Amino acid sequence: MNDRALPTKDRLILSAATLFRTRGYHGVGLADLLADAKAPKGSLYHHFPNGKSDLAMAAATSASDEMLRLIAASFDGADTFKDGATTLCYKLAKLFDITGWDTCPIAATLFEGPDNEEFRAHASHIYEGWIAEVHDHAARSGLSDEDARAKSEHLFMLIQGGWTLARARRNSDVIRQMTDRL
Amino acid sequence: MNDRALPTKDRLILSAATLFRTRGYHGVGLADLLADAKAPKGSLYHHFPNGKSDLAMAAATSASDEMLRLIAASFDGADTFKDGATTLCYKLAKLFDITGWDTCPIAATLFEGPDNEEFRAHASHIYEGWIAEVHDHAARSGLSDEDARAKSEHLFMLIQGGWTLARARRNSDVIRQMTDRL
Amino acid sequence: MNDRALPTKDRLILSAATLFRTRGYHGVGLADLLADAKAPKGSLYHHFPNGKSDLAMAAATSASDEMLRLIAASFDGADTFKDGATTLCYKLAKLFDITGWDTCPIAATLFEGPDNEEFRAHASHIYEGWIAEVHDHAARSGLSDEDARAKSEHLFMLIQGGWTLARARRNSDVIRQMTDRL
Amino acid sequence: MNDRALPTKDRLILSAATLFRTRGYHGVGLADLLADAKAPKGSLYHHFPNGKSDLAMAAATSASDEMLRLIAASFDGADTFKDGATTLCYKLAKLFDITGWDTCPIAATLFEGPDNEEFRAHASHIYEGWIAEVHDHAARSGLSDEDARAKSEHLFMLIQGGWTLARARRNSDVIRQMTDRL
DNA sequence: CATGAATGAGGCTTCATTCAT
DNA sequence: TATGAATGAAGCCTCATTCAT
Numbered sequence: 001m002n003d004r005a006l007p008t009k010d011r012l013i014l015s016a017a018t019l020f021r022t023r024g025y026h027g028v029g030l031a032d033l034l035a036d037a038k039a040p041k042g043s044l045y046h047h048f049p050n051g052k053s054d055l056a057m058a059a060a061t062s063a064s065d066e067m068l069r070l071i072a073a074s075f076d077g078a079d080t081f082k083d084g085a086t087t088l089c090y091k092l093a094k095l096f097d098i099t100g101w102d103t104c105p106i107a108a109t110l111f112e113g114p115d116n117e118e119f120r121a122h123a124s125h126i127y128e129g130w131i132a133e134v135h136d137h138a139a140r141s142g143l144s145d146e147d148a149r150a151k152s153e154h155l156f157m158l159i160q161g162g163w164t165l166a167r168a169r170r171n172s173d174v175i176r177q178m179t180d181r182l
Numbered sequence: 183m184n185d186r187a188l189p190t191k192d193r194l195i196l197s198a199a200t201l202f203r204t205r206g207y208h209g210v211g212l213a214d215l216l217a218d219a220k221a222p223k224g225s226l227y228h229h230f231p232n233g234k235s236d237l238a239m240a241a242a243t244s245a246s247d248e249m250l251r252l253i254a255a256s257f258d259g260a261d262t263f264k265d266g267a268t269t270l271c272y273k274l275a276k277l278f279d280i281t282g283w284d285t286c287p288i289a290a291t292l293f294e295g296p297d298n299e300e301f302r303a304h305a306s307h308i309y310e311g312w313i314a315e316v317h318d319h320a321a322r323s324g325l326s327d328e329d330a331r332a333k334s335e336h337l338f339m340l341i342q343g344g345w346t347l348a349r350a351r352r353n354s355d356v357i358r359q360m361t362d363r364l
Numbered sequence: 365m366n367d368r369a370l371p372t373k374d375r376l377i378l379s380a381a382t383l384f385r386t387r388g389y390h391g392v393g394l395a396d397l398l399a400d401a402k403a404p405k406g407s408l409y410h411h412f413p414n415g416k417s418d419l420a421m422a423a424a425t426s427a428s429d430e431m432l433r434l435i436a437a438s439f440d441g442a443d444t445f446k447d448g449a450t451t452l453c454y455k456l457a458k459l460f461d462i463t464g465w466d467t468c469p470i471a472a473t474l475f476e477g478p479d480n481e482e483f484r485a486h487a488s489h490i491y492e493g494w495i496a497e498v499h500d501h502a503a504r505s506g507l508s509d510e511d512a513r514a515k516s517e518h519l520f521m522l523i524q525g526g527w528t529l530a531r532a533r534r535n536s537d538v539i540r541q542m543t544d545r546l
Numbered sequence: 547m548n549d550r551a552l553p554t555k556d557r558l559i560l561s562a563a564t565l566f567r568t569r570g571y572h573g574v575g576l577a578d579l580l581a582d583a584k585a586p587k588g589s590l591y592h593h594f595p596n597g598k599s600d601l602a603m604a605a606a607t608s609a610s611d612e613m614l615r616l617i618a619a620s621f622d623g624a625d626t627f628k629d630g631a632t633t634l635c636y637k638l639a640k641l642f643d644i645t646g647w648d649t650c651p652i653a654a655t656l657f658e659g660p661d662n663e664e665f666r667a668h669a670s671h672i673y674e675g676w677i678a679e680v681h682d683h684a685a686r687s688g689l690s691d692e693d694a695r696a697k698s699e700h701l702f703m704l705i706q707g708g709w710t711l712a713r714a715r716r717n718s719d720v721i722r723q724m725t726d727r728l
Numbered sequence: 729c730a731t732g733a734a735t736g737a738g739g740c741t742t743c744a745t746t747c748a749t
Numbered sequence: 750t751a752t753g754a755a756t757g758a759a760g761c762c763t764c765a766t767t768c769a770t
Contacts, residue, residue, distance in 0.1 A: 042730065405754085475570075
């Protein structure tokens, strides 16, 4: 599934990001992971001493980076906050349709598994990073700090809810339409 | 954990609803479940022939019923849609604080496990039921059908996103504040 | 699968004879048995107080009766021992082809399961019954007692071996040809 | 039961060959198997990825090898086919008496369990191997190819039937006497 | 730096049986 | 006489991890 040209460690992270997003932390076994990454059996603990949980942390970071790039790409050329938000939602809907990115990859990866404070803190850090990124774009487009904060949180919640509803419906329309309500 | 006076089947459903919500479908083993429900080992497959998945379906229905009661109780005495929505969010936030109801119980129960079409369809049915219930209250309070539909979906998504963000933050404030943005 | 007109007890025996022959004593669960016999769940222990093993004994007896009828029908109109034996083998081969009667029903039913002396004794009793039946026909056709005894045992062993080889080959020819070697 | 000096994998195969022969595929649980082989719980699936069925295949092969050695040893020093066959039967009868080798190990191991085409094919391959081995010895002793084929199949069937009858009777005499009838 | 053999705890499910009615 | 709810032992298998190399 993964490009064999990438180093083993990167292949593992990529496979983990994909599989955890799709089936959840507990739904993915190390055997699946190693097979998908075409990684030798023993190499996981070489690159990730704490095993599955280390890999999940790295996969979440990787997925978050992709989301941050998506946010930046959406807002960079936008005139207004709403335009940027709309572009972002369209991009997310497209991902939903094409790759079956049908849940928040962070929630699927970190909000399962052992009731881990480390996981929760990492998820929190990532989510605040998304909100902050949107907030910055909102502020740059002229919104007051308070308004920017409210709007960025609002967008975050809509996206999370949109993912859930689109998944249940097997239909991404709700993601495209949701900025009407901003 | 459960009242031993209830019949075994109900104890199983109650325990399942609680545990699945907290740790996710795959995060809960049958041993945990049976111990929590104080149910004998062999009784699970007597009451739920298809085992864990049958129980998950029943637990999701049970959790949904509680949510529907919560919605009804919130909107019944409310003058406006916004009042009802605000009351609902306060009740949810309280649940979050008290019982650690830290995710959507439906998502935690049904959006894991084998990529089960039966699960997805049940989740969809339940979610549309919530939205329909809110929609009816909105319509009754005077909103146009179109407006009622938009607002009920909007509220649904905010609640889903609010649960996620509150969980990450270990703080339910965002749930209480989110009707400011309706 | 079974005629619902028969009494429950007979339906159970018939289903057991069929299923045990096909899949072996341990390969058949009581659930399969009750489903195939369309018998109510609790009725097995009513008719067979010792449960599965009682049923297996009855099923073996039933299968043996059918075999005895087959032997009688084959030898009754035969002029010589060899003619009778040949007819019997052709009948058995036909059963093999049609019903998939691919093993000795007695061995499949009684030579599995708990290392039960009662089972072994019943199997022995049944096998000696088959041999005695053939022996009587052989004696009636003029063979000396000693010769009749040798030939009937010989035929018994060939049939057992023929069943096994035919099953492995998925081909009943070896059963039809084996009286050439008597 | 097994020599602890052997590697784990070999101990598993040896235990499996013994237990399956005695109690049949379904009659042996993995717990029995692991205890008898003094093997750690997790090691079975390391050596036999498909679990019990892989182990059964290996055990059948191992049992077959022993049978082939027995055939070779019996016919190698024999002057005539009948002498070789008689020696083989005496050896088998002795095994029956000493080790309780009371059934065809191949049938007990492979003709149970899920109606597995892979099992049936392996059993067929093994049986044809036995017949071919006897056939070669028969041909070498001067028999025509056709006669050698008939006699080797005949011996195979007698042995199968002899095992069954000796088991029912708890007496191996019939195995010793059966070459009188070749 | 990298590997894959080895491990034992725990996974879900099916089993034959008992019991109250 | 006849039923089906209830049970706990045992079934096979997958798990994440450790270890020797």
